[in-house]
Amino acid sequence: MNIEEANRTAVERMTAARPRLTGIAQAREVIPGMRDGLLLHAGPPIEWARMSGPLRGAVIGALIFEGLAHDEAGAVALVERGEVAFEPCHHHGAVGPMAGVISPSMKVYVVEDSTHGLRTFSNLNEGYGKVLRYGAFSDEVIAKLRWMNLTLAPILARAVDLLGGIDLRALIAEALHMGDEGHNRNKAGSLLFLKLLAPAIAGVAPHSKIQEEVLAFLGGNPLSVLNPVMAACKAMADAAHGVEGSTIVSAMARNGTDFGIRVSGLGDRWFTAPAQVPDGLYFPGFSSADANPDIGDSTITETAGLGAFAMAAAPAIVTFIGGTPQDAVNATLEMYEITAGEHPQFTIPALGFRGSPVGIDLRKVVELGITPRVNTGIAHRQAGVGQVGAGLVRPPMEIFEQALVAYAERYLDDGGG
Amino acid sequence: MNIEEANRTAVERMTAARPRLTGIAQAREVIPGMRDGLLLHAGPPIEWARMSGPLRGAVIGALIFEGLAHDEAGAVALVERGEVAFEPCHHHGAVGPMAGVISPSMKVYVVEDSTHGLRTFSNLNEGYGKVLRYGAFSDEVIAKLRWMNLTLAPILARAVDLLGGIDLRALIAEALHMGDEGHNRNKAGSLLFLKLLAPAIAGVAPHSKIQEEVLAFLGGNPLSVLNPVMAACKAMADAAHGVEGSTIVSAMARNGTDFGIRVSGLGDRWFTAPAQVPDGLYFPGFSSADANPDIGDSTITETAGLGAFAMAAAPAIVTFIGGTPQDAVNATLEMYEITAGEHPQFTIPALGFRGSPVGIDLRKVVELGITPRVNTGIAHRQAGVGQVGAGLVRPPMEIFEQALVAYAERYLDDGGG
Numbered sequence: 001m002n003i004e005e006a007n008r009t010a011v012e013r014m015t016a017a018r019p020r021l022t023g024i025a026q027a028r029e030v031i032p033g034m035r036d037g038l039l040l041h042a043g044p045p046i047e048w049a050r051m052s053g054p055l056r057g058a059v060i061g062a063l064i065f066e067g068l069a070h071d072e073a074g075a076v077a078l079v080e081r082g083e084v085a086f087e088p089c090h091h092h093g094a095v096g097p098m099a100g101v102i103s104p105s106m107k108v109y110v111v112e113d114s115t116h117g118l119r120t121f122s123n124l125n126e127g128y129g130k131v132l133r134y135g136a137f138s139d140e141v142i143a144k145l146r147w148m149n150l151t152l153a154p155i156l157a158r159a160v161d162l163l164g165g166i167d168l169r170a171l172i173a174e175a176l177h178m179g180d181e182g183h184n185r186n187k188a189g190s191l192l193f194l195k196l197l198a199p200a201i202a203g204v205a206p207h208s209k210i211q212e213e214v215l216a217f218l219g220g221n222p223l224s225v226l227n228p229v230m231a232a233c234k235a236m237a238d239a240a241h242g243v244e245g246s247t248i249v250s251a252m253a254r255n256g257t258d259f260g261i262r263v264s265g266l267g268d269r270w271f272t273a274p275a276q277v278p279d280g281l282y283f284p285g286f287s288s289a290d291a292n293p294d295i296g297d298s299t300i301t302e303t304a305g306l307g308a309f310a311m312a313a314a315p316a317i318v319t320f321i322g323g324t325p326q327d328a329v330n331a332t333l334e335m336y337e338i339t340a341g342e343h344p345q346f347t348i349p350a351l352g353f354r355g356s357p358v359g360i361d362l363r364k365v366v367e368l369g370i371t372p373r374v375n376t377g378i379a380h381r382q383a384g385v386g387q388v389g390a391g392l393v394r395p396p397m398e399i400f401e402q403a404l405v406a407y408a409e410r411y412l413d414d415g416g417g
Numbered sequence: 418m419n420i421e422e423a424n425r426t427a428v429e430r431m432t433a434a435r436p437r438l439t440g441i442a443q444a445r446e447v448i449p450g451m452r453d454g455l456l457l458h459a460g461p462p463i464e465w466a467r468m469s470g471p472l473r474g475a476v477i478g479a480l481i482f483e484g485l486a487h488d489e490a491g492a493v494a495l496v497e498r499g500e501v502a503f504e505p506c507h508h509h510g511a512v513g514p515m516a517g518v519i520s521p522s523m524k525v526y527v528v529e530d531s532t533h534g535l536r537t538f539s540n541l542n543e544g545y546g547k548v549l550r551y552g553a554f555s556d557e558v559i560a561k562l563r564w565m566n567l568t569l570a571p572i573l574a575r576a577v578d579l580l581g582g583i584d585l586r587a588l589i590a591e592a593l594h595m596g597d598e599g600h601n602r603n604k605a606g607s608l609l610f611l612k613l614l615a616p617a618i619a620g621v622a623p624h625s626k627i628q629e630e631v632l633a634f635l636g637g638n639p640l641s642v643l644n645p646v647m648a649a650c651k652a653m654a655d656a657a658h659g660v661e662g663s664t665i666v667s668a669m670a671r672n673g674t675d676f677g678i679r680v681s682g683l684g685d686r687w688f689t690a691p692a693q694v695p696d697g698l699y700f701p702g703f704s705s706a707d708a709n710p711d712i713g714d715s716t717i718t719e720t721a722g723l724g725a726f727a728m729a730a731a732p733a734i735v736t737f738i739g740g741t742p743q744d745a746v747n748a749t750l751e752m753y754e755i756t757a758g759e760h761p762q763f764t765i766p767a768l769g770f771r772g773s774p775v776g777i778d779l780r781k782v783v784e785l786g787i788t789p790r791v792n793t794g795i796a797h798r799q800a801g802v803g804q805v806g807a808g809l810v811r812p813p814m815e816i817f818e819q820a821l822v823a824y825a826e827r828y829l830d831d832g833g834g
Contacts, residue, residue, distance in 0.1 A: 177596055177733035178595045178596040178604065178733070179596050179605070187595065188595050188608070191609065192608065194608070194611070194612060194615065195608055195637075196636075198611065198636055199628075199629040199632040199633040202625050202628035202629045202632055203625055203628075203629050208619050208622075208625075208628075209620075211620075211625075212616040212617075212620050213616075215619055216616040219611075219612035219615055219616065220612075316594035316595070316766040319770075324769060325766050325767055325768075325770075349596070349733040349742050350767060352741060352742055352743075353736075
């Protein structure tokens with residue numbers, strides 16, 4: 001077994017994936033293993049007792065949305081009676097930003113990579129403000145989720161059908177030339193998504209009032225495309241997973257309590273440690289004292305060479321998360337040190353169209369003492385509040401060290417390597 | 418009279434302008450001095466005998482579009498009988514890309530700057546391919562112009578009304594943070610334009626088939642917003658025009674034969690010299706031997722601090738016009754040397770959000786021997802062909818020298834300065 005060769009294979013599989021958005025459907029109908037009474041969540045596995053405020057808030061909201069509880073107390077009682085099961089999105093081919101809660105009735109994006117025959121999923125993006133993914137669950141939050149499920153999703157589903165799908169890899173590549181990094185900044189990508197969908201929406205929406213609502217909602221949300229992009233990154237990362245002997249990181253995810261990673265050559269085991277509070281810019285009236293530790297599956301973008309890894313493509317992002325444009329370039333340059341490849345499709349104009357750094361090599365992280373950079377939103381630590389800022393975070397070094405020990409135990413004891 | 422102070426005033430007026438798109442109307446109804454039998458064209462004044470191929474082609478197409486001729490021979494005969502008058506767009510508060518031909522029946526964008534009480538105009542953008550502005554006049558060109566006039570324009574007009582206008586300065590500022598330079602690259606700006614218009618179009622279009630057509634046309638044309646942006650730049654530049662003693666260039670424009678400039682403190686006089694053939698990238702099968710000399714009013718964008726002046730905002734443009742991303746940064750840095758100010762709204766992320774170089778100072782151009790840089794499309798030299806490439810060009814130094822001599826004659830002889 002040759003590690004370099006295994007890693008080359010993993011990175012080639014990751015970058016050869018060509019995920020397309022092919023549909024929008026109800027979670028229980030398309031997500032493998034989804035069932036009534038099950039809620040999916042961001043990050044590695046976690047039980048209710050250890051869940052942070054925003055994840056608890058999203059769980060409460062999802063139970064109200066499902067009609068299983070009328071209010072917070074009812075939802076908590078249901079959970080405490082053991083009537084709700086929790087499993088990571090990642091165990092079901094899915095990803096969700098921030099709390100990442102997906103319940104059986106929610107509509108989800110379906111993404112397919114025909115190169116490797118993989119299907120992945122993500123929920124719909126709610127926009128900014130009071131939203132479930134940041135742990136808010138007020139009536140307006142639930143009402144918006146219902147509108148998204150009953151009005152938006154069926155129209156999107158018909159529009160995507162009419163278009164015969166959307167090539168997400170091409171969309172991401174184009175957005176990187178328009179100042180996006182694909183994680184915190186998806187402004188251009190969301191407009192490209194709108195551009196593709198708008199004529200089809202006009203064709204399928206039942207009447208002009210609803211067309212106006214849908215076009216205004218999609219166009220007004222600079223994160224509209226984040227969730228399909230995350231599902232695309234999940235498809236790319238999953239394509240790289242399971243390569244015997246590979247030290248490439250195939251998932252990074254946080255549940256608001258723990259930061260976890262998976263490694264291509266180490267099966268489905270998570271390596272976890274407590275998640276950190278991000279460094280960043282806070283909305284007026286909030287500070288790091290209000291911040292929950294890092295949360296969300298959106299680190300799948302960094303896993304696939306986007307987000308903080310592609311910061312050099314997005315100098316304007318520094319107005320949102322702090323720092324200077326030179327910091328943005330430096331962030332990408334640093335990530336080349338811990339990655340095994342450069343993405344052939346995701347290129348960065350400001351670096352002379354160099355491919356973004358892709359395929360985090362566990363060994364390099366530990367040897368160089370450089371953990372991956374992550375761009376992120378910041379949730380309030382209490383359930384029901386919502387977003388308080390955005391910033392930068394790094395996973396704890398400890399999880400990479402754990403993984404390297406596990407790798408040695410798995411591979412090196414039998415004389416390989 | 419203090420030159421520095423005059424120039425400060427001119428640049429302050431240029432950057433204080435806040436042009437808004439307020440309507441779409443027929444040229445003969447809104448453009449001052451527009452009348453039947455008159456065609457407006459790009460650049461400084463020119464008579465038929467000296468017009469280049471693409472401008473002649475656009476004149477022929479416009480006469481067919483107006484129903485004044487059936488074909489090329491009929492159009493040429495009409496012109497040669499002296500029945501068509503030609504005047505620059507610039508003499509009527511208007512601007513048009515490439516040939517820039519505006520005929521009385523064409524629908525035009527109306528842009529207003531309430532700060533200085535100015536109104537400016539531009540025609541609608543036809544997209545890429547066989548188009549009038551590059552001198553093509555085949556049946557499909559005329560058919561598209563008719564569709565734009567009869568279908569697209571009335572819907573845009575109602576949509577803009579419904580929105581209460583569009584703040585073009587804000588749109589340009591946002592697009593510069595998304596990889597546009599506002600002249601050759603208006604990809605992000607056109608998507609922002611679509612985003613604002615789409616819900617309103619859904620509200621006003623008579624039925625869904627037409628909505629689909631309009632949304633697909635606007636979304637499919639990465640230059641959709643170029644013409645309103647040009648009219649906005651014309652409003653900014655006109656606000657800076659007519660400041661006694663100022664050496665700031667208030668217009669740069671080419672008619673395909675001559676490159677002309679106007680200067681704020683030198684009234685309505687044009688300083689002209691033969692236009693150059695741009696350096697650039699050619700479409701397959703074409704070379705510089707096919708290229709017409711530089712043509713179009715779109716240099717109004719450079720006059721207002723965009724286009725080649727804002728190249729550092731648009732590293733991806735080099736795939737379209739040649740060069741490296743570092744050349745793009747260097748282009749902007751060079752333009753700071755010949756400008757009097759930095760734009761407070763138009764900022765460039767990659768330069769640490771420094772304002773784009775704005776207000777070309779005639780004196781600096783001549784003293785430093787640095788002519789303004791211009792990004793441009795390249796038209797075939799023959800009427801009826803169309804675009805053959807895109808590239809970079811500079812105006813002849815001679816016109817700045819002429820203007821400086823005129824300035825000396827006008828101001829310095831009476832002991833001022």
